[in-house]
Amino acid sequence: MSDSTDGTSMLEKDSQMNISSGHTGKMKRWGLIATGIVGGSLVALYAVATPFVAPALRKVCLPFVPATPAQIENVLKVLHRRTGTLVDIGSGDGRIVIAAAKQGFRAVGFELNPWLVWYSRYKAWREGVNHRTSFYISDLWKVSFSQYSNVVIFGVPQMMAQLEEKLQRDLQSSAKVVACRFPFPTWEPDNTAGEGIDTVWVYDARSFKMQQAGSEHGVTTKN
Numbered sequence: 001m002s003d004s005t006d007g008t009s010m011l012e013k014d015s016q017m018n019i020s021s022g023h024t025g026k027m028k029r030w031g032l033i034a035t036g037i038v039g040g041s042l043v044a045l046y047a048v049a050t051p052f053v054a055p056a057l058r059k060v061c062l063p064f065v066p067a068t069p070a071q072i073e074n075v076l077k078v079l080h081r082r083t084g085t086l087v088d089i090g091s092g093d094g095r096i097v098i099a100a101a102k103q104g105f106r107a108v109g110f111e112l113n114p115w116l117v118w119y120s121r122y123k124a125w126r127e128g129v130n131h132r133t134s135f136y137i138s139d140l141w142k143v144s145f146s147q148y149s150n151v152v153i154f155g156v157p158q159m160m161a162q163l164e165e166k167l168q169r170d171l172q173s174s175a176k177v178v179a180c181r182f183p184f185p186t187w188e189p190d191n192t193a194g195e196g197i198d199t200v201w202v203y204d205a206r207s208f209k210m211q212q213a214g215s216e217h218g219v220t221t222k223n
């Protein structure tokens with residue numbers, strides 16, 4: 001028996017409508033969940049990727065390129081008689097700071113990328129040198145390095161002249177500076193170690209301060 005002209009009972013129609021509205025509700029829920037997952041993933045990707053991309057968008061592009069094991073060995077070799085504090089300028093994942101701390105230095109890293117700083121702190125803790133290391137989320141151009149007696153930089157050629165001026169101002173005469181892969185443009189190195197991309201140059205602050213004072217007074221010094 002049917003109570004409508006197309007032969008479908010009201011009860012059947014009702015249940016069909018309930019099924020289809022239940023189906024639409026489920027679809028809506030899944031749509032919202034999918035939008036949430038895609039949106040959340042994009043936000044997470046943005047949050048992780050931005051600090052890695054940001055250095056490339058600055059006036060001086062200094063991307064994260066980790067030091068090779070040979071490079072780290074060369075840094076430690078040229079500083080092997082040195083003690084005290086060491087700073088790695090743009091410390092990346094903390095590998096130089098951690099290696100230096102294992103050699104007895106009180107080692108510090110300044111790094112713009114917060115993910116790399118958090119990872120460095122975790123790695124220092126895992127390797128048992130967290131008490132000899134510190135990592136700061138900082139812009140290298142906005143901090144003073146005056147308190148450090150050993151300074152390490154793995155930079156890019158475009159920044160070395162400006163960094164030369166900054167370190168000349170900041171550092172005490174007893175400090176040593178180690179440049180990895182790219183040397184400073186006007187300072188005379190004391191010593192070098194390694195070859196090719198693993199080359200490091202070591203500079204004595206007393207020498208480059210004298211060189212600077214000499215050039216300011218029109219005197220050129222030859223070693």
Ligand SMILES: C[S@@+](CC[C@H](N)C(=O)[O-])C[C@H]1O[C@@H](n2cnc3c(N)ncnc32)[C@H](O)[C@@H]1O
Nearest residue numbers: 062064065066067090091092111112139140154
């Ligand atoms: C070539 S990587 C060297 C990493 C590390 N020192 C090593 O040798 O393994 C340079 C690092 O400097 C960081 N950096 C770039 N611009 C910076 C800035 N203005 N202040 C601090 N760190 C910066 C980058 O995020 C990158 O991790």
